[in-house]
Amino acid sequence: MGAVKTKRMPRAVREQQMLDAAVRTFGNRGYMAASMDEIAELAGVSKPLVYLYLNSKEDLFTACIRREARALTEAVRVGARPELPADRQLWSGLTAFFTHTARHPDGWAVLHLQARTHGEVFAAEVAAMRAEIVAFVTQLILAAAREAHRDPDLREAEVSGLAEALVGAAESLADWANATPGVTARQAATTLMNFAWAGLGDLMAGRHWTPPDDSGDVDAPAAQIEVTSPAG
Amino acid sequence: MGAVKTKRMPRAVREQQMLDAAVRTFGNRGYMAASMDEIAELAGVSKPLVYLYLNSKEDLFTACIRREARALTEAVRVGARPELPADRQLWSGLTAFFTHTARHPDGWAVLHLQARTHGEVFAAEVAAMRAEIVAFVTQLILAAAREAHRDPDLREAEVSGLAEALVGAAESLADWANATPGVTARQAATTLMNFAWAGLGDLMAGRHWTPPDDSGDVDAPAAQIEVTSPAG
Amino acid sequence: MGAVKTKRMPRAVREQQMLDAAVRTFGNRGYMAASMDEIAELAGVSKPLVYLYLNSKEDLFTACIRREARALTEAVRVGARPELPADRQLWSGLTAFFTHTARHPDGWAVLHLQARTHGEVFAAEVAAMRAEIVAFVTQLILAAAREAHRDPDLREAEVSGLAEALVGAAESLADWANATPGVTARQAATTLMNFAWAGLGDLMAGRHWTPPDDSGDVDAPAAQIEVTSPAG
Amino acid sequence: MGAVKTKRMPRAVREQQMLDAAVRTFGNRGYMAASMDEIAELAGVSKPLVYLYLNSKEDLFTACIRREARALTEAVRVGARPELPADRQLWSGLTAFFTHTARHPDGWAVLHLQARTHGEVFAAEVAAMRAEIVAFVTQLILAAAREAHRDPDLREAEVSGLAEALVGAAESLADWANATPGVTARQAATTLMNFAWAGLGDLMAGRHWTPPDDSGDVDAPAAQIEVTSPAG
DNA sequence: TATGAATGAGGCTTCATTCAT
DNA sequence: AATGAATGAAGCCTCATTCAT
Incomplete structure (x- = not known):
C-alpha cells in the first residue's frame, strides 16, 4: 500500500x-x-x-496549502496568456483554473474546503491566495474595459466587487464541475464567461458570448453551451 | 455559561x-x-x-444539518413572494437568503462549510437542499424569460447551468458578506443581481442596473431590481 | 497488580x-x-x-507535592508540642520529621528529590513548604534563646541562617537515615540535636572557631556571621 | 549556537x-x-x-557523573592543604567545595540532583564519591581532636555520624548559596564552620543537650550518640 | 426524565538508537 | 573520523460512548 x-x-x-x-x-x-x-x-x-x-500536523497542513496555492495561482497565471486580448485572457485563465482544479481535486479540496474549515490560521493562508487571484481578475476586467474604449472612470472598488463575484462563482463551479461527470474545464469556463459577460439579462435578449475556437489547446474541444450565433 | x-x-x-x-x-x-x-x-x-x-454524534450532526437546511429553504421560499414578477421574486429570494445566512452564521457554517467537509453522508444531505434551491431558481429564471416573452425554447439544462452559477455565486457572496462588516443582505443581493442580470458585458456598455425603491418590505426599504429593457 | x-x-x-x-x-x-x-x-x-x-501529569504531580507537603508540615507541627520548652519542641519536631519521612519514603522522595529536579514550578511548590519550616525552626531557636535568658538581641537574620543550616542538615539526614538500616527517627533527631547544640567545637573544647584572614585567596573577604566572644 | x-x-x-x-x-x-x-x-x-x-545515554550520563565527581573531590582535596592544622584544613576544604559548586553549577546539579534522582545505578556512583568525602572529613575531625589533645577514644562511628551531618549540611548550603545572590563561597564556609564548631548550644550557652528519656513514645528507643555529661 | 462514574480506542508527538556511506 | 537518513517504541492526552442508578 x-x-x-x-x-x-x-x-x-x-x-x-x-x-x-x-x-x-x-x-x-x-x-x-x-x-x-x-x-x-x-x-x-x-x-x-x-x-x-x-x-507537526499543523505545519504539514500549512505546507500543503502553500504548495497547492502556489501551484494553482501559477497555473492560472500561465494559462492567461498576456498577449491575448483581455477577455480571451480571462477565458483562458478560467480554463486553466478549471483544468487545474479538475486535475488536482485533492489539492483543490485542501484549498477550498479544508483550509477554510479548520481554523483562522489556515483560512488566512488561502485568503492571501484568493486576494491575489481577485486582484489579477480585477486587472483583467479593467483591461477589457480599456480595450473596449469604455468607461475609463470605472472605479476599481466597483470592479473588484464584480471580480469577487466572478471568482466566487468560479470556485463554486469548480466543485460543480468536479462533481458532475462529463463537464470539461472548457465547458465550465464557457458557462461562467457567458454568465459573466452577457448576464442573464442578455441571455434573454438573445445576445451571447462566443468562446474562441480551440486550436492546439490542451483540453477537450466541445463547448458546453450551445452558443447561438452572435447578433450582428 | x-x-x-x-x-x-x-x-x-x-x-x-x-x-x-x-x-x-x-x-x-x-x-x-x-x-x-x-x-x-x-x-x-x-x-x-x-x-x-x-x-450519536453523527446523528446529532445530521439532525443539525436537516434542521438548518429546512430553515434556510423555508426562509428563501417565504422570501420569494410568488405574487411578484419573477425577477422581483429572485431578488427578494436572494435577499431572504443573505438575511438568513447573516442571522444564522453558525447554521450557515454548518451547511456550507462543515457538512461539505466531513464525509459523503453529510455532503449528500446538503446536496439535496442545494438541488432543491437550484431547481427553484431555475424555475424563476424560466419564468422570467417567459414573462419577457423571450426565448421560449431555452432548454432547461442550459438554464440550470446558469442557475448553478447563480447559486454558487450567492453562496460565495454569503461568506463574503458575513466576513465584510457593513455589507447588508440587500446590498449583497443587489450586487449579485447586477452581476447576473446585466453581466460584465453590460457594465462595459455603460448599462447599469438600479435597485428599485422599497415599499413595505420586511428588510430595508428599497424596491427591487429595475430591469432595463434590452437595447434593441 | x-x-x-x-x-x-x-x-x-x-x-x-x-x-x-x-x-x-x-x-x-x-x-x-x-x-x-x-x-x-x-x-x-x-x-x-x-x-x-x-x-494532566503536571497537575497530578503538583497535587502530589501539595498533599505531601501539607502532610509533612502538619506532622512536624503536631510533633512539636507547644507546651514543651523550646529545645524539647525542636527535638520532638525533628523526631516527627524523621518519623514521617521514614514512614512515607515515597512522599519524601517526591518532595526532596523529584519536585526539586523537574522544573521551577514544582521547585517553587516545595520551596514554599521549606520556607514555612525554616520560619518555624527560626521561631523555636529564638524562643530557646529567650528561655535561656540569652542574647535578646539575636538578629533574626542571623538565626534564620542557622535555621537554614539546621533544616538542610535535617533533610540530608533524612535521606541518610532512610538509606541506613537500623537508624531510627529518634536516633537521627538526637544526632542532629547533638550536632546543632553542642557542635564540633565542644567536642574538642576549642570553643569558637575564627575564620582565617584571607591573604591571596580567591574569594570575597567578609565572613558572614559575627561571632560573639565566648561566654565566660 | x-x-x-x-x-x-x-x-x-x-x-x-x-x-x-x-x-x-x-x-x-x-x-x-x-x-x-x-x-x-x-x-x-x-x-x-x-x-x-x-x-548510550546511560553511559554518557555515567561518564558525566564520574568526571564531575572526580573534579569535585579533587578540588576539595587540593583545597584542604595538608600542611595546615586540621580545622583550617576543614575550612579551606569547605571553601574549595563551595567555590567549586558555585563555579560548576551544572556539574553540581548533575551530582547532587540528577544522579540521585534517576535510578540506583547513577545514585550508587555519587554515593561512592560522597562516602569518600565523608571519610575524608571524618579523618579531619579526628585529626582536629587529636591536635586539641582531646578525647583520644572518640569512636570513629560517632565521628562519622557527625561527618555525615556536616557533609549533609554542606550539600544543602551549596544549593542555598547558589540560589542566594551575594553569598560567596567563603561566607558559606564560614557559616557552616560556625554552626559546626560553636553550635547552637554555645549560642545560648546551654552547653550539652540531653535527649529526653522516651517513655511511651512511638519510635525505637536507642539514642545513637553517647552524650557526654554536661559541663558543670 | 436524568446523571455521576467510567473506559476502549486512537491520535499527536518525541526519543534513543542504528544503517549506509 | 564523521554524518545524513531513517525507525521501533512509547508517552501524553482526548474523545465518543456506555453503565448503573
Whole structure:
C-alpha cells in the first residue's frame, strides 16, 4: 500500500513525497480525520521522519496549502496568456483554473474546503491566495474595459466587487464541475464567461458570448453551451 | 455559561436546546473539533441525555444539518413572494437568503462549510437542499424569460447551468458578506443581481442596473431590481 | 497488580487512590520515568479517569507535592508540642520529621528529590513548604534563646541562617537515615540535636572557631556571621 | 549556537566537548528531559558520533557523573592543604567545595540532583564519591581532636555520624548559596564552620543537650550518640 | 426524565538508537 | 573520523460512548 518503499532518498525528494501523500489524505479524509499514520504510510515513510521534516500536523497542513496555492495561482497565471486580448485572457485563465482544479481535486479540496474549515490560521493562508487571484481578475476586467474604449472612470472598488463575484462563482463551479461527470474545464469556463459577460439579462435578449475556437489547446474541444450565433 | 439549568423539560424542548447548542458548537469549532462534552454543557444537560435523545454524534450532526437546511429553504421560499414578477421574486429570494445566512452564521457554517467537509453522508444531505434551491431558481429564471416573452425554447439544462452559477455565486457572496462588516443582505443581493442580470458585458456598455425603491418590505426599504429593457 | 478493582467510587475517594498511586510511582520511578499508564493501573482505574479528575501529569504531580507537603508540615507541627520548652519542641519536631519521612519514603522522595529536579514550578511548590519550616525552626531557636535568658538581641537574620543550616542538615539526614538500616527517627533527631547544640567545637573544647584572614585567596573577604566572644 | 564546528579533532578532545555539552544539558534540563539531539548539537557534532564514542545515554550520563565527581573531590582535596592544622584544613576544604559548586553549577546539579534522582545505578556512583568525602572529613575531625589533645577514644562511628551531618549540611548550603545572590563561597564556609564548631548550644550557652528519656513514645528507643555529661 | 462514574480506542508527538556511506 | 537518513517504541492526552442508578 502507498508508495513503493525506496530507501535513502535525499531530503527534498522525500519532502515532496510526504506533501503528495498529505495533500491526498487531507483532501480525502479532511484535515482532522486524516491521521499522521495514514499520511506516513501513504508516503512510504515512518512517522518520525514526517515529523523530522515537517514538524507537526499543523505545519504539514500549512505546507500543503502553500504548495497547492502556489501551484494553482501559477497555473492560472500561465494559462492567461498576456498577449491575448483581455477577455480571451480571462477565458483562458478560467480554463486553466478549471483544468487545474479538475486535475488536482485533492489539492483543490485542501484549498477550498479544508483550509477554510479548520481554523483562522489556515483560512488566512488561502485568503492571501484568493486576494491575489481577485486582484489579477480585477486587472483583467479593467483591461477589457480599456480595450473596449469604455468607461475609463470605472472605479476599481466597483470592479473588484464584480471580480469577487466572478471568482466566487468560479470556485463554486469548480466543485460543480468536479462533481458532475462529463463537464470539461472548457465547458465550465464557457458557462461562467457567458454568465459573466452577457448576464442573464442578455441571455434573454438573445445576445451571447462566443468562446474562441480551440486550436492546439490542451483540453477537450466541445463547448458546453450551445452558443447561438452572435447578433450582428 | 450555557443554558440556564432548568430541570425536567418536555422532550421536544430539550431536543431543540440540544440542537441549538450543537449548531453553535459545530459552527464554531467544526464537526470534528466539537466535543460532545462541550455541546452537552452548552445545552445545560448531561451527556447521556444527549445520547438518549440524539443517539450519536453523527446523528446529532445530521439532525443539525436537516434542521438548518429546512430553515434556510423555508426562509428563501417565504422570501420569494410568488405574487411578484419573477425577477422581483429572485431578488427578494436572494435577499431572504443573505438575511438568513447573516442571522444564522453558525447554521450557515454548518451547511456550507462543515457538512461539505466531513464525509459523503453529510455532503449528500446538503446536496439535496442545494438541488432543491437550484431547481427553484431555475424555475424563476424560466419564468422570467417567459414573462419577457423571450426565448421560449431555452432548454432547461442550459438554464440550470446558469442557475448553478447563480447559486454558487450567492453562496460565495454569503461568506463574503458575513466576513465584510457593513455589507447588508440587500446590498449583497443587489450586487449579485447586477452581476447576473446585466453581466460584465453590460457594465462595459455603460448599462447599469438600479435597485428599485422599497415599499413595505420586511428588510430595508428599497424596491427591487429595475430591469432595463434590452437595447434593441 | 495494583489496587483491587472496586467499581463506582465517589470522586473524592478515587482521587485519593489516584494520589496514593501517583506518589508511589513518582517516588519510585521519578517524575519523568513514571508513566500515566502505570499510575492509572496502580490506582486500579483507567487512564481517562485520571485525566478527568487530575487534568494532566503536571497537575497530578503538583497535587502530589501539595498533599505531601501539607502532610509533612502538619506532622512536624503536631510533633512539636507547644507546651514543651523550646529545645524539647525542636527535638520532638525533628523526631516527627524523621518519623514521617521514614514512614512515607515515597512522599519524601517526591518532595526532596523529584519536585526539586523537574522544573521551577514544582521547585517553587516545595520551596514554599521549606520556607514555612525554616520560619518555624527560626521561631523555636529564638524562643530557646529567650528561655535561656540569652542574647535578646539575636538578629533574626542571623538565626534564620542557622535555621537554614539546621533544616538542610535535617533533610540530608533524612535521606541518610532512610538509606541506613537500623537508624531510627529518634536516633537521627538526637544526632542532629547533638550536632546543632553542642557542635564540633565542644567536642574538642576549642570553643569558637575564627575564620582565617584571607591573604591571596580567591574569594570575597567578609565572613558572614559575627561571632560573639565566648561566654565566660 | 553550540561549539564552533571544527572538523577532525582527536578523539580525546571530542569526548571532552561531548561531556561538556552533556553536563550542561543534563544539568539544565535534567537527565530525562535532556535529549541526545540537543547534546550532540551543543557539542557541535552529529549524533552517531556521540554514540560511537559514548555508547548510550546511560553511559554518557555515567561518564558525566564520574568526571564531575572526580573534579569535585579533587578540588576539595587540593583545597584542604595538608600542611595546615586540621580545622583550617576543614575550612579551606569547605571553601574549595563551595567555590567549586558555585563555579560548576551544572556539574553540581548533575551530582547532587540528577544522579540521585534517576535510578540506583547513577545514585550508587555519587554515593561512592560522597562516602569518600565523608571519610575524608571524618579523618579531619579526628585529626582536629587529636591536635586539641582531646578525647583520644572518640569512636570513629560517632565521628562519622557527625561527618555525615556536616557533609549533609554542606550539600544543602551549596544549593542555598547558589540560589542566594551575594553569598560567596567563603561566607558559606564560614557559616557552616560556625554552626559546626560553636553550635547552637554555645549560642545560648546551654552547653550539652540531653535527649529526653522516651517513655511511651512511638519510635525505637536507642539514642545513637553517647552524650557526654554536661559541663558543670 | 436524568446523571455521576467510567473506559476502549486512537491520535499527536518525541526519543534513543542504528544503517549506509 | 564523521554524518545524513531513517525507525521501533512509547508517552501524553482526548474523545465518543456506555453503565448503573
